Amino acid sequence: MGLIVGLIFLLIWVAILAASVAGIVFWVFMLIDVFQRKNWIDENQKILWIVVVILLGWIGSLVYYFEVYKKLGKAV
Numbered sequence: 001m002g003l004i005v006g007l008i009f010l011l012i013w014v015a016i017l018a019a020s021v022a023g024i025v026f027w028v029f030m031l032i033d034v035f036q037r038k039n040w041i042d043e044n045q046k047i048l049w050i051v052v053v054i055l056l057g058w059i060g061s062l063v064y065y066f067e068v069y070k071k072l073g074k075a076v
Contacts, residue, residue, distance in 0.1 A: 023058040030061035030069065037068075037075035 031053050040046045049068065052060040 026065075027053070027058050027061045030064050033069055033075045034064065037072075039072065039075075 031050075034046065034049045034053055037046070049064055053064050054060070056063070
């Protein structure tokens with residue numbers, strides 16, 4: 001019984017680790033997109049998104065993804 005519980009905890013730990021790494025990678029990709037994007041209405045909008053993505057982490061990245069990236073596509 002102890003072995004099964006140990007394996008379950010190990011699987012949970014691996015899943016949390018994988019989700020954390022995926023969140024960091026997603027955050028970095030969205031941050032790079034913010035910096036590379038050229039089609040902003042003004043420079044203040046870019047600065048606002050940089051602050052949102054940096055301060056809110058992966059949650060800010062999700063907001064940026066749905067509000068900007070998904071609508072306008074990848075930055076060129």
